[in-house]
Amino acid sequence: MKELLLTINVKCLEPLYVKGKNVAVNMVPFTGSASGKIFEGIVLPYACDTQRFEEGKDANLSARYMLEGIDSTGQKCRIFIDNSYCDESGWHPQIVTDSKAYAYLEDRPLLAAVEGTEDGVTVNIYDN
Numbered sequence: 563m564k565e566l567l568l569t570i571n572v573k574c575l576e577p578l579y580v581k582g583k584n585v586a587v588n589m590v591p592f593t594g595s596a597s598g599k600i601f602e603g604i605v606l607p608y609a610c611d612t613q614r615f616e617e618g619k620d621a622n623l624s625a626r627y628m629l630e631g632i633d634s635t636g637q638k639c640r641i642f643i644d645n646s647y648c649d650e651s652g653w654h655p656q657i658v659t660d661s662k663a664y665a666y667l668e669d670r671p672l673l674a675a676v677e678g679t680e681d682g683v684t685v686n687i688y689d690n
Contacts, residue, residue, distance in 0.1 A: 564673060564688040568598035570605065570629070570643075572682040588613040592682060596629050600664050601641060603631015623648070625685075633661040645674055645685070655687055 572594040594605040609627030624646035639661035653674035673690040
């Protein structure tokens with residue numbers, strides 16, 4: 563059974579775009595906040611969702627960002643999230659954290675569900 567660990571409310575900012583001969587790239591910086599069973603905090607600056615579109619190939623999507631806040635034990639921490647692998651079951655984020663209580667998540671199979679909102683997306687991360 564999936565256990566909801568963290569919800570990230572993402573607010574998208576002005577995207578950057580370039581189109582080359584065969585590839586188009588869209589970079590969407592974002593801000594936001596995160597809350598849940600393991601953490602309360604914010605998305606740090608320089609978070610970015612990169613979307614690469616190449617003719618004749620599937621789109622390549624990758625969101626990489628860092629959170630800063632307090633883990634559920636009351637300790638200040640950071641969580642880096644790399645959400646760039648997707649298969650038929652969904653997105654599989656990778657986490658790196660300095661939280662001693664949640665370091666085990668670096669080795670866990672996680673699953674993320676992404677839902678659009680009016681000005682961004684909501685990302686729910688589950689322990690799979």
